[in-house]
Amino acid sequence: MEIITGVERRRRWRDEDKLRVLAEVEQPGARTSEVARRHDISRGLLWYWRRQLRQGRLAVPSAPGPVFLPVQVSDPVPSGPAAPAATGADPRIEIVLPDGTCVRVGAEVDTAALRRVLTALRR
Template identity: 80%
Template sequence: MEIITGVERRRRWRAEEKLRVLAEAAQPGARTSEVARRHDISGGLLWYWRRQLRQGRLSVTDPREPVFLPLQVSDAVPPGPGASAGATDPRIEIALPDGTLVRVGADVDAAALRRVLSVLRR
């Protein structure tokens, strides 16, 4: 049972929950109306989720949800252009899945880095 309080009257369904309900409805012999009733949703919403899934707009990696990427921490910092081999230059290097590489100094302003990364996500 779910109790909804406050001004918000709609439930927020995570992508994993939607996919779980859709998988249940896709089982042999499952009836859409019964699955919808069991999860206290309308049959129309279930059909809408199915259309989203077919169109590729519903996946486990919902853009609004945080995504965790592998992280590698290394003490060895190769010298950058114009730096001497013995100099240590603490920096942050972020390799994005599309091959984009972002290198910033360890003293970078968090707000500036956030702006750069938000532009790259578009």
């Protein structure tokens, strides 16, 4: 039995904390009642947070800032007397994603367009 002698205040949960608790519930073999008990909250509150997440009312943190990715630089142009002249060649960047998707970008593509394409491919 718990006896409350003072005024009990509501806790304020940050979105990050709610999402962390919800991630625990989604783990294989996790039980909602055990997660709720561990965090001293009701199961109903967990269900409410799930509904908020589904409805888009619980903010999922945006991706962190820029991240460094491994880059492989290669020179596809053969060297020697038979090699075409490099002057006037269109510089290109080739981006190969982990799933095998390949994006080739020429110098004329602006940064905003490239960002939109890469964002669409991540989904």
